[in-house]
Amino acid sequence: MNAWRAKVPLGDGEDLVSFCRRMAIVSGSPTLGGFLTDIGTTMLQVVHGTDDAVRIAAEFGQADVDRLRAATVMRVLGDSAHARGYRFNGHPVAQGHVERSVMRFCPLCLAEDQARWPNLHEAAPFIRGEWQLKWMRACPVHAVALVADGKWPAIGQDFGSLAENVVPLPPSGMETYLRHRATAKPTSGSEWLEGLHLNSIADFCESVGLIVKMEHEVAADKVKVRKLSIYSLSPAERHAAGDMGWQILSQGPEMLKHLVERFTAMACARGGIMKPGGILGPLNFYLSMRPNDKALQGIRDMIRTVIAASTPINPSTQIFGVKVDASSMTSLHVMAKATGMHYKRLGKLLILGGAISHGERVFRVDERTNALVREIAETMSLKQAGVYINASRVQMVLLVRSGILQASAVGGDGRNAERSFAKRDLDEFLARLTKDQKMIKGGVGTMAQSGLATIPFAARKARCSAVDIVRLIFEGRICIATDQDDYGYMSVYVSPADIRGILYGSRTGLSLHEVAKQRGWGENFVTFLVNESFLAFEVVENPITRLKQRMVKPESLREFDEKYILIDEFIGQFRRHHVDVRKEISRLGVKPVRDSGIGSRIYERSNGAGWAAIKIRALLDYEASRAQHN
Ligand SMILES: [Zn+2]
Known part of the structure; x- marks a missing residue:
């Protein structure tokens, strides 16, 4: 060996x-x-x-x-x-x-x-x-x-x-720090990370670095923070993320807190229901995946506190395994879900009540806000009810006067007469209004192209009251469409042409206004003829509007023409000023039906002799004037 x-x-x-x-x-x-x-x-x-x-x-x-x-x-x-x-x-x-x-x-x-x-x-x-x-x-x-x-x-x-x-x-700074730690050389600051294991620090830096790098995109809502992951990065990107994260973390826990606060503020600006993963994405994932790492406990507690204090996190949500107790912040979305109300509607009501300001989506819940929401959930004032069903004050008054909307009496002392619309009744009203609808896809543009209009606008176009239209809808006599971008009363669209057809389609006579227009007479004169029974008329009640109207049938006008002649016709024949004509007619012994006023224009045709005399006189007069000119 x-x-x-x-x-x-x-x-x-x-x-x-x-x-x-x-x-x-x-x-x-x-x-x-x-x-x-x-x-x-x-x-x-x-x-x-x-x-x-x-x-x-x-x-x-x-x-x-x-x-x-x-x-x-x-x-x-x-x-x-x-x-x-x-x-x-x-x-x-x-x-x-x-x-x-x-x-x-x-x-x-x-x-x-x-x-x-x-x-x-x-x-x-x-x-x-x-x-x-x-x-x-x-x-x-x-x-x-x-x-x-x-x-x-x-x-x-x-x-x-x-x-x-x-x-x-x-x-990267992170690598240098980790190398120092791994080789037990003196570390380069950041004592607060000493308790963390080496590989915890690597993922921590990279997670923080990734969200810092994407902060602008997240703020602009171009990137969903919950979709970010350090595991989908290339080695070079992870290296860069680690370096960036180290720059934050090496400055101490305060810098991380600022970062978390910035991301919670961004989440609030975006609105919607909030979850920790949707606020911090990969950082939340990192912290959640290491439940046993006691060194991260302080960081987890800090993040939970920041989120609970500044976002409308759902009270039942758990952050890092710990339930967030009654959060002091809420958002329209969370509250709307809790009260079963449309968030736009709730927002308008809260602005009206002064609980939040315009554009505010996330707000602190205090006693006043709670009281307001409770009140709205039960009864509403005329103003609140108007906001609730999305109808203007004018429309509300019309609906209340017609009895379609009823104020449910509370207390009965009359002092609080305004605060008496039950949410239940308003919901029922809207449900009846939108019961039979045909869906029209697209917004207001498509509605206008289809000749549809909101109820108040259709009322103007069809010359009737908004209340008439609401009744027609309730009776199922006209179709409605709803604008998906709006809500309530003003989201209902109807066809003014259909309404006109129903309200005025069946009658045969002419209104006094129409008689005046057709004959070229003044409206006062037509009213005189009708009032003095020179012209026969009938009173017709509009089946929808219940308004009584005097109508003249075409045969009545024919009868009038047969019986009477107006001075206008003589003027045409004499070609003289009407004062001269009147004098001439008078000289021939023909008298108008009335001596003065509007009646002096009307002569009876049955006065045959007078009529003939006038005709002859006119003829002679005409001949004389021609001779003179020659
Ligand atoms: Zn080398």
């Missing part, structure tokens, strides 16, 4: 596997396994880095056993799954943080090893133990990225060609 005792210097930071590999090469052993058997250990012992294997290898290689042990990643085979993992220089390291399938190394370090010990040839380059820790991504000596290549553990590998394509990568 002594004959081929290997003479290999133990490298600085070299691990057990590398040391054994180099000794095997120098000894001329064809396999690593064969060499290990010869020196009294096994491949499994060396790969696991057991104390026995370290001792045997150090003894055989005449190396410092403590140095070798400190650089070797050692397997810990505990009884429970939780206890299993690795140790590096006494520090626990999780299984996922140790690379055990490929070699990771710095090509420049290996090239230097070869230059230092040229006579060792392939046995010159050695593998540093810390390179197999996944959060070490850069060589601290050369500031280049570690390369992952070749099988681990390997023997007789030629590393020479790998020095060609190196990628510059300065070690």
Whole structure:
């Protein structure tokens, strides 16, 4: 055995596997396994880095056993799954943080090893133990990225060609700190992280760094923070995230608190129901996945306090396994869910009641707010009811006067007459209003294109009252559509054309207004004719509006024409001023039906003699005027 005792210097930071590999090469052993058997250990012992294997290898290689042990990643085979993992220089390291399938190394370090010990040839380059820790991504000596290549553990590998394509990568602040911790050198500040395990710090830095890096995108709502994960990052991105996170965490817990506060504020601005994962994404995941890590307890408590105090977290929500008791903050969404009210409607009511200001989505619950919400949940004033069903004051008054909306009497002292709309009644009103609807997809634009209008606007267009339209809807005589972007009364759209058809479609007569328009008469004159019974009319009650209206049938107008003649016709024939005409007619002994006023325009046709005389007189007059001109 002594004959081929290997003479290999133990490298600085070299691990057990590398040391054994180099000794095997120098000894001329064809396999690593064969060499290990010869020196009294096994491949499994060396790969696991057991104390026995370290001792045997150090003894055989005449190396410092403590140095070798400190650089070797050692397997810990505990009884429970939780206890299993690795140790590096006494520090626990999780299984996922140790690379055990490929070699990771710095090509420049290996090239230097070869230059230092040229006579060792392939046995010159050695593998540093810390390179197999996944959060070490850069060589601290050369500031280049570690390369992952070749099988681990390997023997007789030629590393020479790998020095060609190196990628510059300065070690991150996090890496420097972890290296200091791992090698038990004095740390670079951040005492508050001393209690955390090395691999906890790596994930912590990377999680914090990732959300800091994406802060602008999260604020702009371009990225959902809960969808971020450090596990979907490339090694270079994780390296950058670790560096960024370290810049925050190395400044102490206050900086982390500021960060958490910024993210809770962003979540509040976005609105919606809040959950810790939706606020802090990967940071929440990191903290939730290590429930047994007592060192994180203080951080978890701090985050729970910040979230509970500044966001409307649902009281039943658990943050890191601890229930948040009655939160003092709430949001419209949370409260709307609790009261079964539309959040827009609730928001308007709370603004009206002065509990919140415009645009405020998250607010502190005090006694006043609670009282207001309780009140709204039971009865509402006219103003509140108007907001609740989304109808203007004018519309509310119309609906109340018509009896469609009834104020449920409370107290009966009359003093509080305004505060008397029951939420139940208002809900029922809206339910009746929107019972038979045909869905129209699209917003207000599509409604207008389809010739639909809101109830108040349709009332103006169809010349009726909004109340008439509501009654038609209740009777199921017209269809409605609802605007999905709005709510309540103003979201109901109806067709003014349909309403006009129902209200006025069946009648045959003309209104007085229409008679005046058709004949070119003044409306006063038509009213006179009707009032004085010159023109026959009938009173028609509109079946919908219940309004009484005087209507003139076409045959009544014909009868009037047969019986009477107006002075306007004489003027046409005499071609004189109406005063002269009137004098002429009077001279012929024909009298109007009335001596003065509007009645002086009307003559009876049945006065045949007078009529003939006028005709003759007119003819003569005409002849005379022609003669004069000639
Ligand atoms: Zn290097």
